[in-house]
Amino acid sequence: MTTGWLDDTAVLVTGGGSGIGRAVVDRFVEEGASVGVLDVESERLAAIDDAHGARVETVEGDVTTLSDNERAVTRTVEAFGGLDVFVGNAGRFDGNVTLPELSDVESEFHHLFDVNVLGYILGAKAALPELLETNGRMVFTASGASFDPDGGGVLYVPSKHAVAGLIRQLAFELAPAISVNGVAPGYVPTNLSTVGSIDRSDTGSEDGFDPSVHPLDIVPQPADYTGTYVLLASEDDSRPMTGTIITADLGRSVRGIGDVAGRALEYITDDLEEME
Template identity: 40%
Template structure:
């Protein structure tokens, strides 16, 4: 059984990293895909991999005009929309508040909040009537390390990911009973493409620049499940929440954290040693 057979699914931020991994899984689950990304080069790479079956649309999900143009392209190609998955995001480079120059604070705040929060709200607003008609679903992206805890990023990133919990809950309330709204809060993602903000001069840096062994050391030290997930490993959660098979769920954010928050951090994780 394919969870999304014949469903039309829009994935914003689907050009690389988490979004591309989710897109591949949704395609395997039978979805008809529309993928929106700000990078033409990333979309070209996807076209080379996936062919012309998905609708690949270049646009900025923080811009109303781009979202409206994407909406028209979806109507022209598919005539409907069953689910919207938000996967775009930006990291703040783990920069603490005291290290953000005062003359750059406003620009950095606007950049990170616009991409991580406003874009989800605006996309939901643009597509809500189409989702209403299909009793559809919205799935947004939080962060296990920053939606529930501190130290999953700097203050700007952590604040935006905490905000996503509120967005999911409020939209689930506002859009009921026709549209279900849930979230996924991934933990570590191998090969993550999240870049830093232009306002802080970090646009050429991304989480992918962090050596994989550093990520693995964190997983080994903190996580009961000691393997490194890739973007595709989160795909089944997004696909399920986007599908009609999760009709009992709304207003929930799934912490896909490999058991990170279900442990005593004072005790090293070593399941092979008996106490």
Template identity: 35%
Template structure:
């Protein structure tokens, strides 16, 4: 039986691990042809091996670089130059950095990196893909965080970048209408996540997912008493990408956080 995304061309920027990978695999399961742009060669290789023989290709490179985005887009579009959906999952984490503990130089350098990766790269990805999305009457899904609604799940740098993306969703929804829908998913704390740290603060890949007791603390902070996995968020991404189910949905953010707001 055909999936609900059969025949669709999808580009997932930052889809090699964690929530982005969960969304990419869900699109694939629903019948889409999926292209993933992933910076980590290790994650790219693992995803390629996991999906061998299926309609998923991986482009390795930095999603903040326009030539790399252009290469990934060329892989993703069909012969008519159409792209049905773009999902953006690129992001860096601030390891809960406190404003009080940063020098002014560290603050400026870290903030510039956070904005460039978490916000500006998303705008560049959408701008690069817009002609192909417009041709297809496609859609965009951005990845926010519970940090875009509450002071949890990161420090002020990470949180403020996700708050900015809330505005990006609504402004782009207005800017790209009526031809392209723009929505977002705001996941809560998630197990099996893969974060990159801020180079400006000397951080590498985050180890927050392996911190003792983290999953239990996340579950305790939600109404549903669960710690989501990447697959738990995937349904929200599939719904927003589905041109039939969400045909009249734009400017919306789905909070897949287990009811954090009600706690």
């Protein structure tokens, strides 16, 4: 059942080619929106064109450059007559890398922060003039790692904490003209890829899901998260909200610390032993 909350709404989604972003694109189209999609992967964009035709405007580009973000905004506005909502979502993972495991620290830091933090700032900057015209909304994909450790490694967790700060700062700066909110998913099985020399295949699959730390007994799918994005993208239904980050983490954050401290100590000890 659809809500119709996004009828006549023009949206731009970054990283819409896969995972959460793709599920958001599909759901937004179902809900009546027209959607621009910026992604680096052309095959994923072609699949979206095949699925949604004229309801989408796909743009191949990299969120880490201002010019690609501006091009995506321009193409979305040309196609749909304006921009009501910017969804910053493209991100990369660090494979839960620990400090001792980090090899090329400077380049891996810059690569991950460029996508996860700079990419959101550049997207917001590029979308700002059009969102001021429509009194629009920004929605960012944060993470459980925006608040707590152990939802990623020594690069990903700080990058997602920065996203929480960005949401709150932009909400403060841009009120009352534009509202700025976020969604903080916990675990989602996707293709979420790692950066640089960090190459780990233990993330993103259903095999990587540990039910013992998630009170809700489900393996979620990307589509399960899209309702929160619909709410925050809706002009009427998100009216009192800005600076809000909706947590959707299968109850992980209410579980208590349990054996987490022991687990953290165990894996850092293993890594240090491997270095010896």
